[in-house]
Amino acid sequence: MDLNKSNDAVARRVAAMVSRVEGMKASDEYYYNMPVTELRGGAKVMVDGREMGMYASYSYLGLVGHPRINKAAQDAIAKYGTGTHGVRTLAGTLDLHHELEETIAGFKRAEAAVTYTSGYVTNLTAVSTLVGRGDYVFSDKLNHASIVDGCMMSGAKFRRFKHNDMESLERMVADAPADSAKLVVADAVFSMDGDIIDLPRIVEICRKYDAWLMIDEAHSVGVLGKNGRGIEEHFDLWGAVDIKMGTLSKTIPSVGGYIAGKKDLISYLRHASRAYIFSAALPPAQAAAAKEAFQVILDEPWRVEKLNANTKQFIGGLKARGFDTMLTETAIVPVLCGADETAFAITRYAQKKDLFVLPVVSPAVPVGLARLRATVLTSHESEDIEYAMDVIAEAGRQVGVI
Numbered sequence: 450m451d452l453n454k455s456n457d458a459v460a461r462r463v464a465a466m467v468s469r470v471e472g473m474k475a476s477d478e479y480y481y482n483m484p485v486t487e488l489r490g491g492a493k494v495m496v497d498g499r500e501m502g503m504y505a506s507y508s509y510l511g512l513v514g515h516p517r518i519n520k521a522a523q524d525a526i527a528k529y530g531t532g533t534h535g536v537r538t539l540a541g542t543l544d545l546h547h548e549l550e551e552t553i554a555g556f557k558r559a560e561a562a563v564t565y566t567s568g569y570v571t572n573l574t575a576v577s578t579l580v581g582r583g584d585y586v587f588s589d590k591l592n593h594a595s596i597v598d599g600c601m602m603s604g605a606k607f608r609r610f611k612h613n614d615m616e617s618l619e620r621m622v623a624d625a626p627a628d629s630a631k632l633v634v635a636d637a638v639f640s641m642d643g644d645i646i647d648l649p650r651i652v653e654i655c656r657k658y659d660a661w662l663m664i665d666e667a668h669s670v671g672v673l674g675k676n677g678r679g680i681e682e683h684f685d686l687w688g689a690v691d692i693k694m695g696t697l698s699k700t701i702p703s704v705g706g707y708i709a710g711k712k713d714l715i716s717y718l719r720h721a722s723r724a725y726i727f728s729a730a731l732p733p734a735q736a737a738a739a740k741e742a743f744q745v746i747l748d749e750p751w752r753v754e755k756l757n758a759n760t761k762q763f764i765g766g767l768k769a770r771g772f773d774t775m776l777t778e779t780a781i782v783p784v785l786c787g788a789d790e791t792a793f794a795i796t797r798y799a800q801k802k803d804l805f806v807l808p809v810v811s812p813a814v815p816v817g818l819a820r821l822r823a824t825v826l827t828s829h830e831s832e833d834i835e836y837a838m839d840v841i842a843e844a845g846r847q848v849g850v851i
């Protein structure tokens with residue numbers, strides 16, 4: 450296709466995006482796709498020749514670069530090489546994949562688990578394999594894009610309930626025919642706001658109306674619960690979630706995604722979900738790294754404790770400085786700015802002072818709710834966090850947010 454010659458809808462769409470990106474670059478507001486050249490423990494990184502404090506990473510427990518995890522990956526390469534022989538169903542399965550799935554099942558106290566090559570694809574394939582035409586799927590308004598895409602792809606009747614509003618959910622579920630198949634799906638920790646789903650209430654509703662419950666733990670594994678085992682440990686509601694979804698790319702320093710649950714459910718997904726059947730297996734190094742990481746979380750409980758302490762310091766310190774951090778209780782900390790321009794201005798200031806922190810603006814969040822979306826990590830030291838908060842406060846004062 451010659452973009453210069455055609456002026457159809459595709460060409461116009463391409464041109465509109467390119468012009469928006471170029472505009473942001475020209476006004477020094479483009480902070481995306483910045484290459485990190487060196488990991489200095491993960492809480493500090495090198496970017497463009499300077500050291501920056503990292504406040505945008507999802508390596509919550511600081512496991513990226515952990516010696517045990519690196520060694521597990523290296524040993525796996527030495528033994529199996531760098532790729533698999535295709536899809537899991539045919540020649541792609543290694544003993545390592547089974548060991549990883551057993552480890553995940555143990556960590557999540559589930560009967561079994563199945564893995565996929567990304568978290569995104571895990572949601573897409575799980576939702577669209579479990580429900581279809583004639584069924585109902587209920588999704589929190591702030592759920593991750595991969596869940597939304599899975600719901601649309603499924604062909605089921607797709608209902609979005611108000612964010613973490615259990616009355617809104619119950620009204621919708623009660624409205625669906627009693628004999629229809631129903632799936633309720635939500636993030637455990639919401640990825641833009643850092644707040645936690647009301648698990649006790651959502652479980653009650655699912656039980657009352659005989660609906661399946663799926664929870665995405667991308668930002669709760671390693672973060673919630675005394676041992677970092679996630680949302681069920683946090684609420685002491687073991688067994689409450691039917692479909693326990695998570696990624697291997699955030700706290701777990703690898704790539705991939707999983708579903709844990711009852712063994713029949715896992716067997717069904719292993720034999721019916723298209724992303725398992727038609728996409729290659731996780732590479733050996735990534736499977737081995739993920740497996741080791743779950744074991745490290747349990748062997749080094751101080752990491753979860755320190756994350757909790759750092760989170761308290763960061764949220765408490767920002768509030769004391771006059772910021773609105775919305776409803777977060779976790780390591781994802783929104784710093785409300787208001788207008789998109791204000792969020793860009795604070796980001797620009799923070800970046801100049803060597804903080805790697807990023808803005809989230811419309812349409813990713815509603816107009817008027819633009820924010821910095823900062824993450825706090827186990828690997829941050831207390832004085833790093835104080836410095837970061839002081840920089841954000843200087844910027845906030847300059848633009849009149851505080």
Ligand SMILES: *Cc1c(COP(=O)(O)O)cnc(C)c1O
Nearest residue numbers: 567568569593595640667696698
């Ligand atoms: C990051 C994320 C995913 C996707 O996981 P990847 O492993 O990055 O593909 C899914 N759900 C939520 C809530 C996420 O934050």
